[in-house]
Amino acid sequence: MADAVVVEGLHKRYGAVRAVRGVSFTIEHGEIFALLGRNGAGKTTTMEILEGFRRRDSGRVDVLGLDPGEKATERALRERIGLVLQDIAVEPYLTVRETIARDAGYYPAPRDIDEVIGLVGLAGLEKKKVRALSGGQKRRLDLALGLIGGPTLLFLDEPTTGFDPNARRDAWQLVRDLRDAGTTVLLTTHSMEEAEELADRVAVIADGRIVAEGTPGTLGGRDTARARIRFALPPGTTVADLPVPAAPGEGGLVTVESAEPTRTLHQLTGWALRRDTVLAGLRVDRPSLEDVYMRLTDHSHSTPERSAP
Amino acid sequence: MSIDVPRAQAGRLSSRRLGLRLLWHQIRYEQLTFWRNPQSAFFTFVFPVVVMAIFGGLFGSIGKSEFYYGRSALQYYVSTIAAVSVLGSCYSQLAIVLATRRQNGMLKRVRATPLPASGYFAGLLAHCVLVSVVDVLLITAVGRLYGVPLPAAPQWPALAVSLVLGAAAFCALGVAVASLVRNAEAAPSVVQFVLFPLVFISGTYMPIHSALLNGIAGALPVKPFNDALLLAFTTDHTGLPWRDYGVLLLWGVAGAAVAVRRFRWDSR
Numbered sequence: 001m002a003d004a005v006v007v008e009g010l011h012k013r014y015g016a017v018r019a020v021r022g023v024s025f026t027i028e029h030g031e032i033f034a035l036l037g038r039n040g041a042g043k044t045t046t047m048e049i050l051e052g053f054r055r056r057d058s059g060r061v062d063v064l065g066l067d068p069g070e071k072a073t074e075r076a077l078r079e080r081i082g083l084v085l086q087d088i089a090v091e092p093y094l095t096v097r098e099t100i101a102r103d104a105g106y107y108p109a110p111r112d113i114d115e116v117i118g119l120v121g122l123a124g125l126e127k128k129k130v131r132a133l134s135g136g137q138k139r140r141l142d143l144a145l146g147l148i149g150g151p152t153l154l155f156l157d158e159p160t161t162g163f164d165p166n167a168r169r170d171a172w173q174l175v176r177d178l179r180d181a182g183t184t185v186l187l188t189t190h191s192m193e194e195a196e197e198l199a200d201r202v203a204v205i206a207d208g209r210i211v212a213e214g215t216p217g218t219l220g221g222r223d224t225a226r227a228r229i230r231f232a233l234p235p236g237t238t239v240a241d242l243p244v245p246a247a248p249g250e251g252g253l254v255t256v257e258s259a260e261p262t263r264t265l266h267q268l269t270g271w272a273l274r275r276d277t278v279l280a281g282l283r284v285d286r287p288s289l290e291d292v293y294m295r296l297t298d299h300s301h302s303t304p305e306r307s308a309p
Numbered sequence: 310m311s312i313d314v315p316r317a318q319a320g321r322l323s324s325r326r327l328g329l330r331l332l333w334h335q336i337r338y339e340q341l342t343f344w345r346n347p348q349s350a351f352f353t354f355v356f357p358v359v360v361m362a363i364f365g366g367l368f369g370s371i372g373k374s375e376f377y378y379g380r381s382a383l384q385y386y387v388s389t390i391a392a393v394s395v396l397g398s399c400y401s402q403l404a405i406v407l408a409t410r411r412q413n414g415m416l417k418r419v420r421a422t423p424l425p426a427s428g429y430f431a432g433l434l435a436h437c438v439l440v441s442v443v444d445v446l447l448i449t450a451v452g453r454l455y456g457v458p459l460p461a462a463p464q465w466p467a468l469a470v471s472l473v474l475g476a477a478a479f480c481a482l483g484v485a486v487a488s489l490v491r492n493a494e495a496a497p498s499v500v501q502f503v504l505f506p507l508v509f510i511s512g513t514y515m516p517i518h519s520a521l522l523n524g525i526a527g528a529l530p531v532k533p534f535n536d537a538l539l540l541a542f543t544t545d546h547t548g549l550p551w552r553d554y555g556v557l558l559l560w561g562v563a564g565a566a567v568a569v570r571r572f573r574w575d576s577r
Contacts, residue, residue: 093341
């Protein structure tokens, strides 16, 4: 089966600002793909071109076999995609059920309204006016509007902004369930945690370009990166006494970087036991997704667009 | 109000019936949205009726006079207040609603669904015309309570044509203003700033007997609409005010041209 989304050499500029400069990526059917980047990096512009809201300057874009810039197939595309946008934009005087029923009427084969209400966790609030909902509830209603058409491909633009931790976990589970039922999901986020929890694959976008792409576990060489061992120097010892090269780090800790952490740890702990002392605060880790992300996006000159809600 | 949804079995229906169903679906939700919002329901709908009721009390005793072009004061005001109610529910309401919906992202949300732009606007315009018609009927009924005769039967086609043409023209102008005003907070002031002087020089609240003012107002959209309604409401010959229709049509086309060229679905 062809890929759900193919983007090749996408360019878009606003006057002198080159917002997107040659972005390419592919999303397979049935996966959750996250575009990760700071504000102004070009992820919203890329999303909006895929969603058919903006025209591209050049490049090839294929969404479910259709060109989102093509007027003639716009409706066919809209019937098969679902969008959850950043702004909460729901009519305040309609009830939850009316809001969803209205949009259901726009699709040829909508999902069951009550089922969708249940999915997004708004059961029991069907008759409540939208204006009486909390911010998080409104966002869940927005999510329901993205789902009501039974989309093959779902766009989620920073979907859990404003959710409390529980609602966030529920939303993540819902997105995973949708994926497991065959829906392809493209989401943007600047939450590392969200990308790590949800995404099958991640692309980091900085300064209008994809600077890294991979699974959350392997992004930016994360899996092969050297392990970091940190601990406090035992009293009365110096860095020079250690059996391996080490660098003094923040908070009185020393850091040892190692490609063979098992061996290095053995050397260090053996050394400590022989001296009858301890390595206080001992920690072993690999660069977090956040470390990788910060490194990848650090040298970009992106200017913040609008502040994120 | 129970809501049922046009569904996929509609595949068997002709696309025309499907279009009508979608239009009806849109009108119903526009109506729900409108009547639930106390502000729009009151200022757009109730206000002209209240004004008519007050004018009835104030001017009910003024009989036919030259000042009112040979009509009684209330005959005159039934048609001008009917006209102003159409301005309110088409021009003002539409401009403000569209500017607000664009600013808070609702228009972009609509754009994200398969509902075609034509379907969205057809529903919205039909809703505005419906509100106008009900408003005009109510104002006519209030006038009747004060003894103003109903329009003569042969004039009803002229009345219908005037109403539909006026409503369409002011809807187009409303969408045009919404296209030019970027900021939703500014929309009500811009709408009023344009409308308020226009309504006054067009004789809505007081007949104008200055040839210069009438010349100016005659080329603007409100006075031709007032005159067309006045003629339809208060005469019994069947001639149509072609010149007024022409001016209204030109303004409607101009508004539509601006709307088509400049309308935007999102605020950025």
